[in-house]
Amino acid sequence: MTDAPAGTAATYGDRDPDALARRAGERANPDRDQHFLVDDRVLDRIPGYLPDDADASHLLEIGGGAGALTDRLLATIVDEADDDRDGDATHGAADDGPGHLSVIERDGSFADFLREEFATAVEEGLLDVIEGDALDVDLPPFTACVANLPYGVSSEIAFRLLPEGKPLVLMFQAEFADRMVASAGEPEYGRLSVSAQHYAAVEIVERVPKEAFDPQPAVESAVVRCTPRDPDYAVGDEAFFLRFVKALFTQRRKTTRNAIRNTAHISGLDDPDAVVEAADEELLGRRPGTLEPSEFAALAELARERGSPTEV
Numbered sequence: 001m002t003d004a005p006a007g008t009a010a011t012y013g014d015r016d017p018d019a020l021a022r023r024a025g026e027r028a029n030p031d032r033d034q035h036f037l038v039d040d041r042v043l044d045r046i047p048g049y050l051p052d053d054a055d056a057s058h059l060l061e062i063g064g065g066a067g068a069l070t071d072r073l074l075a076t077i078v079d080e081a082d083d084d085r086d087g088d089a090t091h092g093a094a095d096d097g098p099g100h101l102s103v104i105e106r107d108g109s110f111a112d113f114l115r116e117e118f119a120t121a122v123e124e125g126l127l128d129v130i131e132g133d134a135l136d137v138d139l140p141p142f143t144a145c146v147a148n149l150p151y152g153v154s155s156e157i158a159f160r161l162l163p164e165g166k167p168l169v170l171m172f173q174a175e176f177a178d179r180m181v182a183s184a185g186e187p188e189y190g191r192l193s194v195s196a197q198h199y200a201a202v203e204i205v206e207r208v209p210k211e212a213f214d215p216q217p218a219v220e221s222a223v224v225r226c227t228p229r230d231p232d233y234a235v236g237d238e239a240f241f242l243r244f245v246k247a248l249f250t251q252r253r254k255t256t257r258n259a260i261r262n263t264a265h266i267s268g269l270d271d272p273d274a275v276v277e278a279a280d281e282e283l284l285g286r287r288p289g290t291l292e293p294s295e296f297a298a299l300a301e302l303a304r305e306r307g308s309p310t311e312v
Helices: 017-024 040-049 068-091 108-117 119-123 151-164 174-181 191-199 238-249 256-262 272-278 293-306
Strands: 058-062 100-105 127-131 144-148 168-173 200-208 221-228
Touching: 017 068, 017 108, 040 068, 040 144, 040 168, 040 200, 040 221, 058 068, 068 100, 068 144, 100 108, 108 119, 108 127, 119 127, 151 168, 151 174, 151 191, 168 174, 168 200, 174 191, 174 200, 174 221, 191 200, 191 221, 191 238, 191 293, 238 256, 238 293, 256 272, 256 293, 272 293
Parallel strands: 058 100, 058 144, 100 127, 144 168
Antiparallel strands: 168 221, 200 221
């Protein structure tokens, strides 16, 4: 690992995480949901989990901290630009220039440090640092997102990113990741599973022990890859579909029949009995946790047609 002077290194990808934290001048604060990933091997692998055909020309990172992952993502951008130039030279095409990395960091001290540490990248147009909360700031244009998310707001950030339809490689608590990838009938299957898989093919690509972080979190972690795709079903109103799924899973131990009737105040159905009367009897007798996403979609469409939903 190198310990290059701040802002002077012309290469990226080999900065030592501990040295970065020392230069930043302050430790990650677990009370602010800050846990720095400091395992070099994991850091080196994470950018490689992007799908092979992903466009990495404008990456987004959320929660840059002291910049260990930022350093690896800058290396990815530079390497891809070099590969493109080599290919363009072979085929006689014009050089489109290097890619770009945008980092959103809510801690002002770390945002300032990132601008200082990677001053060369900022000056060369490779990097911009956006100071603010990822739930509030306008997202910059991006082609893919790679991030070690603050775990306390993982769900909110994930569901801000997923509708963008871009490849995502995100670090979550392992329990959250297991729920994202779960299939119908599994104990972890729920609203999160159906909602995430509505937008993307979701898979756990690596499990990360707590020892890989400083300070160590109380839980294990996992890296999740989300590859955007169209679902194998159609919904006429996405907002209602997601609200309907949420409603039924609040009654996951009930039959689907009772769940529809008991959650009209959540889903916004004016006439849940009309939905029950029209739905398939076998499906109504099952619990929500056994329904495939396509079955939720079919039920939601029936509910829109028969249940007179209103905005909630």
